[in-house]
Amino acid sequence: MKLHEKILTHYLSCTSPVDKEGYLYKKKERNASYQRRWFVLKANLLFYQERPADRHLQGVIVLEGCAVRRSESDGQFALSLAFEGTGLKTYRFAAVDRQTQESWVKALLSASHCYLSLLVRDLERQYDEAKQQQSSAGSHHRSSVGALKQSPPTSVFLPAPGPAAAVRETRSFSASAVLQAPSTATRVAAKKSPKLWPRRNALVTPLNGPAPSYGEWPLVGFDSLEEFSKLHDYYGQEVRKAREDWLSGRRAREEGDLIDLG
Amino acid sequence: MRFNEKELVSLSRQPSEMAAELGMRGPKKGDVVKKRLVKLVVNFLFYFRTDEEEPIGALLLEQCRVEREDSQSFSITFLDEAERKYLFECDSEEQCGEWMDSIIKASYEFMRKNLIFYRTEIHRLTGKDPLEQYGISDETRFQVSNGLQLAPSATSSL
Numbered sequence: 001m002k003l004h005e006k007i008l009t010h011y012l013s014c015t016s017p018v019d020k021e022g023y024l025y026k027k028k029e030r031n032a033s034y035q036r037r038w039f040v041l042k043a044n045l046l047f048y049q050e051r052p053a054d055r056h057l058q059g060v061i062v063l064e065g066c067a068v069r070r071s072e073s074d075g076q077f078a079l080s081l082a083f084e085g086t087g088l089k090t091y092r093f094a095a096v097d098r099q100t101q102e103s104w105v106k107a108l109l110s111a112s113h114c115y116l117s118l119l120v121r122d123l124e125r126q127y128d129e130a131k132q133q134q135s136s137a138g139s140h141h142r143s144s145v146g147a148l149k150q151s152p153p154t155s156v157f158l159p160a161p162g163p164a165a166a167v168r169e170t171r172s173f174s175a176s177a178v179l180q181a182p183s184t185a186t187r188v189a190a191k192k193s194p195k196l197w198p199r200r201n202a203l204v205t206p207l208n209g210p211a212p213s214y215g216e217w218p219l220v221g222f223d224s225l226e227e228f229s230k231l232h233d234y235y236g237q238e239v240r241k242a243r244e245d246w247l248s249g250r251r252a253r254e255e256g257d258l259i260d261l262g
Numbered sequence: 263m264r265f266n267e268k269e270l271v272s273l274s275r276q277p278s279e280m281a282a283e284l285g286m287r288g289p290k291k292g293d294v295v296k297k298r299l300v301k302l303v304v305n306f307l308f309y310f311r312t313d314e315e316e317p318i319g320a321l322l323l324e325q326c327r328v329e330r331e332d333s334q335s336f337s338i339t340f341l342d343e344a345e346r347k348y349l350f351e352c353d354s355e356e357q358c359g360e361w362m363d364s365i366i367k368a369s370y371e372f373m374r375k376n377l378i379f380y381r382t383e384i385h386r387l388t389g390k391d392p393l394e395q396y397g398i399s400d401e402t403r404f405q406v407s408n409g410l411q412l413a414p415s416a417t418s419s420l
Contacts, residue, residue, distance in 0.1 A: 020402060060266075
């Protein structure tokens with residue numbers, strides 16, 4: 001299959017911000033050795049190259065359909081990307097310290113398109129609710145002046161024009177520049193929800209249980225709020241555990257120091 | 263550049279609402295319209311020869327321009343280069359509109375902008391940062407804009 005690489009490299013170098021970058025050790029598949037690589041995470045794409053200044057990109061990993069895990073069994077500060085499905089890879093990495101490991105795990109957990117789409121749907125629902133509550137409180141605001149509940153008007157900076165100002169061009173849309181009015185998005189979502197998004201979500205699988213076999217991911221009666229909370233809980237468990245382990249590790253080291261001084 | 267091909271092919275096989283046989287013409291001079299199974303999965307547009315299991319190719323739908331060409335066809339231009347303009351012929355005006363809409367909304371950057379908009383508005387309307395409950399308020403990818411911060415409120419900060 002041909003992946004049009006220039007589109008990816010162009011996207012990497014364009015003005016939208018990078019989500020995370022830094023050194024990680026990547027485990028080679030054949031022997032068990034690790035090679036230090038510079039990783040750049042943008043959207044659901046994880047690029048890597050030998051050094052940050054290199055013009056040549058060595059590779060990219062598309063982050064859909066994989067489980068992100070701390071994997072201490074692989075070694076200290078290790079993490080992995082396990083793609084779910086027969087014959088699919090698991091990428092293994094190691095960070096230099098706990099903080100780097102935790103930070104990468106967290107960033108990779110929220111990197112997928114599926115995750116973002118669930119999150120956006122959830123926030124869209126919260127936004128509609130908040131607007132309804134506001135209008136039932138008896139005030140109608142079209143500008144960005146704050147609601148009655150807040151005293152100073154909050155100045156809001158948006159990178160793109162707000163919905164009132166968004167102009168729907170009849171001939172062309174620029175995917176990178178036009179922010180659609182939320183009411184339009186709601187209408188479309190209501191018309192197609194939940195089918196607008198892929199019905200099988202590879203990431204709504206419990207991290208701590210056996211992965212369902214490929215093709216069996218359930219998404220019957222898809223409810224964005226319910227699903228996102230579940231998703232958040234699954235990932236939250238991993239992050240919480242990482243934090244707890246790190247904290248208990250730190251405490252243990254401190255106690256050790258006290259004993260040494262005593 | 264290496265990429266996780268097997269995994270991407272596996273992704274292309276996931277069920278998708280937007281999958282149809284369209285006429286597709288590549289960007290190069292001399293390219294003709296060919297019947298292809300075109301499938302939108304996350305922010306990738308895969309295209310297959312009809313009845314083949316593995317896609318011929320995958321196009322990342324970021325930094326691209328989607329334009330109506332005529333009543334039943336649209337184009338996608340990458341890198342702002344005419345040499346990278348793909349044409350798609352649909353069966354109806356309605357189908358054409360649906361595809362254009364879906365492709366635009368599938369872009370990660372488009373979704374990110376929506377997220378930031380909702381986050382900002384919810385904070386303005388309720389005083390709360392909706393990302394706090396998910397523990398992702400400080401993730402770089404969800405920040406409001408290029409380092410610019412909202413005026414901090416008493417209850418939360420973005």
